[in-house]
Amino acid sequence: MAAPDDHELPARPRRYGRGVFLATVVAGASSLAWGKPVWSRISGQIGGAEALVPLVPTGGWRIYTVASTMPTFDPTSWKLTIGGLVERPMTLDYDELRALPRVNQISDFHCVTGWTVNNVHWGGVRLADLLHRVGPTAEAHGIQFVSAEQPYVDSLTLKQAMLRDVLLAYEMDGVPLAREHGAPLRLIIPEMYGYKNIKWVSEINLVPKAEPGYWEQLGYDQDAWVGASNGYGQKEVRS
């Protein structure tokens, strides 16, 4: 039983309902200014939302696609062609791709919509190495990646493509790239937002100039530097 003086609280009802409502709305709206840094600190310590909610195995990833179905990878018929303005055009099947000199890399993956996956372990081929094999001609200043997910396409400048941590990745976190992550091959350019990290790469063409890709035709920046493009941070000229 409660102490009798509990009943001697002021009899006038308090308007706590609107207080709870307004406090929640204000806290939520203000989180637009602090949500991401706070959440990345927390999730860095506990290992992501699935540590709290084991039923939700996202691994921090969201799967963004633009076509009605995801491409299916068939190892027996899959081919990668590298052509356009090159001295030595190439066509690789999956075994030939896996036989190329392999690099391992740990890098963060940033999506332009705000989510980030830290310390992803990639295995694949350095794009610069592959470009040395095919030999871009003097007119080639852009490189176009065609996805098997039509009509997704995007390009880098040749200079961007030669950055040391730009990979064509066929492994993620120790296993062959999963279908939803672009099996069997995706581009990884950690300095740029996810939409430049083309999934299901099936064709690479050296071209005179980098052309706007799928999302860029819808208004996204062609040079998608993390933290310095698409309305984030100071726009700077890096290429």
Next chain:
Amino acid sequence: MSRPTAPGYVRRFSRSERVLHWVNAAGFFVLLASGLVLYLPSLATAVGRRPVVKDIHFWAGIGWVSALVLVALLGDRRGLLRTARELDRFDPEDLRWLRGRRPAPQGRFNAGQKVNAALTAAFVVLFFVSGLLLWLGERDTSFRFASTVVLHDGLLYASVVLLVGHLYLAVIHPATRHALRGMVTGTVREDWAREHHPRWSGSD
């Protein structure tokens, strides 16, 4: 306003209150289902058709909030305003109830239901604003914030926790699940009302 009720029953919820509740519930479930397809990699892979699911999610969100506003405007406005005032006010018994002290005789809504209503209303506003920002941000960089997606996800987790508690009390917990009848038919047993909501006259 009150229509005849069966003997031994009292009217707890008006038609407008019930329509508002079920419109909110239906909209939430459509948004939850389509949202999970967009959010969970396994479901996204199994379902595919992301552009279509995105459209469904977006228009369900617009429809959800529009329907809530329409019910509030076209329904029993004065009755709903009265209900809002009821939910707003926490008297000393409510505060005792929240601190876990018993007995703390409750009115038509207990203090937990009042908190639930305030949080649910706040979540609707925040879901709508953050969802709209995600949609606009895809079209114009000035609406793009790095934390919008964190807010929208956080709301998902918070509202599912709230929903699980709500469903447990409304469907499973033997002492309280009779309340579901009130939200479906409008009326509840008089003896149940006297036990759980003794300070509610039952005359509304």
